Amino acid sequence: MPYQRVLLKLSGEALGDPQTGHGLDTDAVKRVAAQVAHVASLGVQVALVCGGGNILRGAQFSELGTNRASADYMGMLGTVINGVALSEAIEAAGAPTRLMTALEIREVAEPFVRRRALRHLERGRVVILGGGTGNPFFTTDTAAALRASELSCEVLLKATKVDGVYTADPKLDPSAERLPRLTYMQVLERGLKVMDGTAITLCMERGLRILVFDLFREGNIERAIRGENLGTLIQA
Numbered sequence: 001m002p003y004q005r006v007l008l009k010l011s012g013e014a015l016g017d018p019q020t021g022h023g024l025d026t027d028a029v030k031r032v033a034a035q036v037a038h039v040a041s042l043g044v045q046v047a048l049v050c051g052g053g054n055i056l057r058g059a060q061f062s063e064l065g066t067n068r069a070s071a072d073y074m075g076m077l078g079t080v081i082n083g084v085a086l087s088e089a090i091e092a093a094g095a096p097t098r099l100m101t102a103l104e105i106r107e108v109a110e111p112f113v114r115r116r117a118l119r120h121l122e123r124g125r126v127v128i129l130g131g132g133t134g135n136p137f138f139t140t141d142t143a144a145a146l147r148a149s150e151l152s153c154e155v156l157l158k159a160t161k162v163d164g165v166y167t168a169d170p171k172l173d174p175s176a177e178r179l180p181r182l183t184y185m186q187v188l189e190r191g192l193k194v195m196d197g198t199a200i201t202l203c204m205e206r207g208l209r210i211l212v213f214d215l216f217r218e219g220n221i222e223r224a225i226r227g228e229n230l231g232t233l234i235q236a
């Protein structure tokens with residue numbers, strides 16, 4: 001196995017209704033959880049960050065009049081809801097988990113403490129990191145880059161709704177072409193929006209490679225961890 005410890009970033013929308021991406025769809029959560037539990041059973045240490053796009057995105061919600069920072073805290077709480085759902089579903093699929101949050105909600109989850117998270121990983125628990133970075137004006141992509149750096153993960157696996165990075169957003173431009181390999185600088189200079197610039201910059205500074213791939217294709221998380229050729233690899 002090329003990777004011993006990975007940071008898996010899941011799109012929140014992938015847990016939602018298959019048509020709209022909203023809310024939590026039990027079957028979607030179960031399908032994702034089964035893939036995660038399977039790779040954990042192979043002995044790979046998995047730290048997991050889940051987005052919150054199925055519940056609320058702060059930037060969009062604030063356009064309706066709510067203060068942006070408050071809207072972002074709502075978004076972060078959404079990621080905790082996803083974290084609880086994933087924790088239950090991954091355990092039902094056979095892998096032990098711990099949910100740790102950047103915002104303290106002690107009745108629900110452990111607060112994130114780096115050394116405790118490392119210990120959980122070493123003991124084979126899937127560590128689900130909720131609440132993003134704990135700060136407004138950031139995203140869960142940046143949280144994934146931050147936690148991957150702190151926890152010495154070897155790769156950031158961005159499992160999402162598209163099968164890689166395209167020349168333009170493929171959901172908006174059907175003529176967009178997939179780019180199998182990119183450097184961090186190319187992503188930034190070409191303004192490719194699959195991840196936010198803060199996350200890319202942090203990965204570039206830490207030399208942390210990123211693989212962007214399609215979460216909906218069954219078995220793709222394992223393929224990514226086995227180092228198979230899929231999606232888009234972003235590195236120096």
Ligand SMILES: Nc1ncnc2c1ncn2[C@@H]1O[C@H](COP(=O)(O)OP(=O)(O)OP(=O)(O)O)[C@@H](O)[C@H]1O
Nearest residue numbers: 011012013051052053160165166168169171193194
């Ligand atoms: N150049 C591009 N190549 C690929 N995807 C792109 C590009 N530009 C924009 N996108 C969009 O980026 C999105 C991938 O990010 P994603 O939706 O997973 O965000 P997230 O914040 O990680 O998750 P979520 O918001 O669902 O919780 C896709 O929906 C895709 O349409």
Ligand SMILES: O=c1ccn([C@@H]2O[C@H](COP(=O)(O)O)[C@@H](O)[C@H]2O)c(=O)[nH]1
Nearest residue numbers: 051052057058072075076132133139140
């Ligand atoms: O560090 C963070 C992470 C997230 N947020 C807020 O949560 C939502 C959902 O996360 P996505 O990355 O968009 O899936 C995000 O839109 C922010 O509003 C945050 O404030 N800080």
